[in-house]
Amino acid sequence: MSRSRLVIVALIAVIAVVAAWYLMRMMAPPPSDLDLAREKPSAAGLYHVAIEPELQPLEQGRMHSWIVSVQANGAPVTDATLTVDGGMPQHGHGLPTQPQSTGHVGEGRYRIDGVRFNMGGWWVLKIGIASPAGSDTAEFNIML
Amino acid sequence: MRRLAWVPLILALLAGCNPSSLTDEEKRVVASLSLAALPPVPDDPSNRFAASRAAAAFGATLFFDTDLSANGEVACATCHKVDRQFQDDLPLAKGIGTTDRRTMPLAGVAWSPWQFWDGRRDSLWSQALTPLEDAREHGADRTMLAQLLARKFGDRYASIFGPLPDLSGLPEHAGPRSDAAGQAAWAAMDEGRRREIDTVFVNLGKAIAAFERSIVPTQTRFDRFASALAKDEEPQGDAAFSDLEVEGLKLFVGKGQCVNCHNGPRFTDDHFHNTGVPAAPGLPPDRGRAQAVAQFDADPFNCLGPYSDAAGKCDELKFALRDGEELVRAFKTPSLRGVASRPPYMHSGQIPTLQGVIDHYSHAPAAPEGHSEVQAVIFTDRGRAALIAFLKTLDP
Numbered sequence: 001m002s003r004s005r006l007v008i009v010a011l012i013a014v015i016a017v018v019a020a021w022y023l024m025r026m027m028a029p030p031p032s033d034l035d036l037a038r039e040k041p042s043a044a045g046l047y048h049v050a051i052e053p054e055l056q057p058l059e060q061g062r063m064h065s066w067i068v069s070v071q072a073n074g075a076p077v078t079d080a081t082l083t084v085d086g087g088m089p090q091h092g093h094g095l096p097t098q099p100q101s102t103g104h105v106g107e108g109r110y111r112i113d114g115v116r117f118n119m120g121g122w123w124v125l126k127i128g129i130a131s132p133a134g135s136d137t138a139e140f141n142i143m144l
Numbered sequence: 145m146r147r148l149a150w151v152p153l154i155l156a157l158l159a160g161c162n163p164s165s166l167t168d169e170e171k172r173v174v175a176s177l178s179l180a181a182l183p184p185v186p187d188d189p190s191n192r193f194a195a196s197r198a199a200a201a202f203g204a205t206l207f208f209d210t211d212l213s214a215n216g217e218v219a220c221a222t223c224h225k226v227d228r229q230f231q232d233d234l235p236l237a238k239g240i241g242t243t244d245r246r247t248m249p250l251a252g253v254a255w256s257p258w259q260f261w262d263g264r265r266d267s268l269w270s271q272a273l274t275p276l277e278d279a280r281e282h283g284a285d286r287t288m289l290a291q292l293l294a295r296k297f298g299d300r301y302a303s304i305f306g307p308l309p310d311l312s313g314l315p316e317h318a319g320p321r322s323d324a325a326g327q328a329a330w331a332a333m334d335e336g337r338r339r340e341i342d343t344v345f346v347n348l349g350k351a352i353a354a355f356e357r358s359i360v361p362t363q364t365r366f367d368r369f370a371s372a373l374a375k376d377e378e379p380q381g382d383a384a385f386s387d388l389e390v391e392g393l394k395l396f397v398g399k400g401q402c403v404n405c406h407n408g409p410r411f412t413d414d415h416f417h418n419t420g421v422p423a424a425p426g427l428p429p430d431r432g433r434a435q436a437v438a439q440f441d442a443d444p445f446n447c448l449g450p451y452s453d454a455a456g457k458c459d460e461l462k463f464a465l466r467d468g469e470e471l472v473r474a475f476k477t478p479s480l481r482g483v484a485s486r487p488p489y490m491h492s493g494q495i496p497t498l499q500g501v502i503d504h505y506s507h508a509p510a511a512p513e514g515h516s517e518v519q520a521v522i523f524t525d526r527g528r529a530a531l532i533a534f535l536k537t538l539d540p
């Protein structure tokens with residue numbers, strides 16, 4: 001086999017594997033051990049983060065807000081700046097809106113407005129937290 | 145006794161695809177798609193005439209009036225035909241000229257936070273103003289429309305919106321989106337007068353918007369099927385689904401993944417997706433949602449603008465996703481209610497038949513620009529027929 005042919009075959013194999021992986025990811029149910037905790041330490045352990053939707057029960061399609069509580073060493077963090085990102089890991093897309101934090105609302109609690117889940121299934125909300133104590137993120141899984 | 149254990153299994157096999165073969169999860173999704181799950185039409189805080197009956201009746205008159213056009217031949221209803229689900233069966237709409245997109249059916253538009261295929265307008269009233277000034281559609285302009293209202297509907301206008309401003313000495317044709325002469329005439333008018341005319345123009349849009357709130361989706365066979373299912377009854381008469389239709393339903397909510405985007409009682413997630421639909425030949429490149437962002441932000445008639453009554457209550461506009469690759473060639477998920485009887489399909493009528501649409505989803509071609517969200521799902525011949533049979537149950 002010539003080198004260029006080998007390259008082509010290798011390429012096709014890679015594409016096939018990627019496509020199969022993609023399909024499996026799309027079709028597979030979310031991992032059954034998905035951590036659905038609404039409260040956890042941030043990734044690097046700087047903060048303890050809890051999230052609570054203002055819309056109960058959560059509804060597909062409705063825009064709504066969340067309250068995020070941030071603590072460090074057991075005390076509320078009142079001077080943090082929050083960012084929100086997220087999406088659907090199995091569908092490979094992000095959030096349909098650009099949620100924003102309206103800032104600190106007291107006792108280490110922050111409001112995030114403009115969240116919408118336009119599909120049913122497994123969503124991830126990533127909260128970015130920056131304060132003089134450092135920057136960290138906390139990822140939450142949400143099932144709809 | 146042991147033999148009896150087979151009875152439920154045999155019964156289940158005999159039952160085949162009848163509705164009781166739907167899983168609880170499938171039944172839950174069916175309920176979420178049914179018209180019974182449609183909430184009341186949402187308020188439009190940006191339009192204080194939205195709930196006015198007089199405004200809606202006036203809006204209905206305007207919707208059908210061909211005098212609202214440069215050549216006296218084009219009304220909203222020219223393209224949005226009442227007896228054709230408020231669309232025109234054409235790949236590209238024809239007004240004074242030909243547009244780059246397909247006419248959208250209007251059932252349930254008032255539930256939609258964004259208007260147009262790319263969502264470049266954030267209310268029904270700001271949407272209505274757009275075709276009026278588009279040279280390919282109505283080709284009208286602002287001073288012409290104000291004068292027409294005064295001449296033809298002065299009293300009616302005044303009874304709803306208050307007296308018209310003084311129109312004496314206005315140029316016959318002037319507007320910021322009209323031809324060069326019209327634009328120059330508009331620029332030459334003083335600011336205060338332009339504001340007065342804009343207010344009249346906006347009220348025209350608000351009346352039409354009030355009317356459009358009454359264009360609602362109607363009961364279909366699917367809804368009757370769903371309502372029997374919700375009551376745990378066997379669907380009777382035309383509410384009963386054939387095996388093929390049930391199979392199509394299962395594909396739609398299951399393996400086909402259609403319900404990811406075509407969800408809720410209007411079969412749309414009200415969002416924008418690149419589904420790899422090929423570019424329409426001969427038309428300029430269409431970047432969909434990616435080109436709409438700058439337009440809705442610059443629109444003086446958006447929810448946060450001076451003509452809106454929302455007093456800042458504009459969550460859709462405030463929290464709109466404004467950047468990212470996902471917006472490129474993303475188009476609004478269309479409702480699938482009534483879809484089988486209104487070909488052609490897609491934003492520029494690229495696909496002539498439902499068969500073609502199912503082929504599209506099973507090939508999942510790469511997008512001409514950006515990245516398609518659709519993953520190929522291989523449908524058998526029977527699967528294709530089943531999906532189409534199911535879509536037909538969504539016809540009014």
Ligand SMILES: [Cu+2]
Nearest residue numbers: 088091119404
């Ligand atoms: Cu998704």
